[in-house]
Amino acid sequence: MPFARLATATTPTCHIGLGLAAVGRPGYINLGRDADLGDNRSVDRLRTRTHELLDAAYAQGVRYFDAARSYGRSEEFLADWLNARPDVDDIVVGSKWGYTYTAAWSTDAEQHEVKDHTLATYERQRAESDAILGDRLDLYQIHSVTPDSPALTDKELHARLAEAAAQGLTVGFSTSGPAQADAIRAALAVTVDGEPLFRTVQSTYNALETSAAPALAEAHAAGLTVIVKEAMANGRLAAPHAPDALKAVAEETSLGCDAVALALVLRQPWAGVVLSGAATANQLASNLHAAVVDLDDDQLGRLAALVEGPQAYWEKRGQLPWH
Template sequence: MPFARLATATTPTAHLGLGLAAVGRPGYITLDRAADLGEGHDRTVENLRTRTHELLDAAYAQGVRYIDAARSYGRSEEFLADWLKSRPDVTDVVVGSKWGYTYTAGWTTDAERHEVKDHSLAAYERQRAETDAILGDRLDLYQIHSVTPDSPALTDKDLHARLAEAAAQGVTVGFSTSGPRQADAVRAALAVTVDGEPLFRTVQSTYNILETSAGPALAEAHDAGLTVIVKEGMANGRLAAPHAPEPLRAVAEETGLGCDAVALAFVLRQSWTGVVLSGAATTVQLASNLHAAAVDLTDDQLARLTPLAETPEAYWQHRSALPWH
């Protein structure tokens, strides 16, 4: 498995990854996006390509070795592939992408629909071909994007067979989850087998100070041998300094680091965590996020942060109301 390379990494930030959702397309649901990216011409394809490359350079220089893209993240795969081609000496990064959503916003921020979900075998075949055309043999991990308990991807035997073929050819097969029933989706995916062998080797789920409901299921996945990747550790900006709840602000002040570093350190503290993604849109944000590796939260500090968790229903209702901007 490609993530075995991270197990022996010596850099403190090896278990922090960079997700490209916020910079691969002009619109996203992260708070304060206008301050991060500017408006209008600041979000051209070439400007976001340049920004992505700057982030990748900074991440790599600071020890980050996992990069996460998706077919629905605009041109994220293209930007990443361009960067890899321009850095032939970079051979030790783990590259992950996802299929199952199609980007439909047409490089705008006000589209009626920004992405369309389709977990069918036909969608996999189409998007796998698209990813292969861009990333080629640099693709290490291919994940089903945002599996929910009712996803046909959990029951489609023909799809499972094709995914098993990809695994036999050297691509690690994983899945991501979203929604208030993440734990159910994780457990259902753990039960998927092909010829008696578990199909999935990684799981990527939302977990943060405000949304901890998937924790027990992710621990089960870890115990079953899956690498656990955590996304949205900053709750789409809700845990950043301008919006962070007071207990998080207080703990951050005690550590002398930012609310973002503390929020990501909270996730790193979980025994089952393999990789925690930074969704930074600027190199300053990235540097601050990576300080999470230096935060050593005390039991008292963890106890003060734990009560901030919301019900999954409340959390995901709030998230679904965030505007694309």
């Protein structure tokens, strides 16, 4: 693991990170946002909510926090929290570049973000992230790499990323879409001067979408830290939307569907950090119970039956509305 602050942490919840996609902007595709956020989604209200979540997560042992340029003001909210707590020096901060937020703080914008993996976008967004997070930025990831992404073949971009790595910034990538495994393997082959470029990979993996697992195991074996996103399938695995099999297992454990869904990911031997995308303090507290969930073979077998094909899963995800 490239982050000693995570590798040496001892609390079980250090393997659960907090992602800020759901609270850094007023609109997102997670189910249940009306109940989670209500009508007041002003900048100040979401800033306060984010700080409350960061306080709660840190107090309970969470040490990885994940933002992105396209998550509205997530970097700004995180930086404000860090600046108010100069004694907090044992966390890892990750962000991403490659998508530009375009919704102008609206939940019904025609377009919420624009993808561009060119060198020009990297340079612009790296300067923006640096201006906000400064030397607190530990990990910078290419956002949602797919097999056809120019970020996989742009040698000039690779050289610039290698320069950043030489200066102490960890360089990684995230993936999305039904061909995540292909994107991961293509990224593992990217080298600069004979050395692998990427140190981390962040991919979608959950009870419904498991297709990236073999490639993530390969990435782990190659020395990359694996960060898992969307372990709750954008709310599809949370009550009341969870499948009946998951609800039954959750009842047997006396914990929430969310804790069971996250625990299923945490038990993967290649999973270094699993992200909670909680939007409320109660959700976060329930998510963190995943660290103590113990699933038996029968329960694992029933949960394994929930898996969807990657094409079907990503088609359903693409139909989730921004709200």
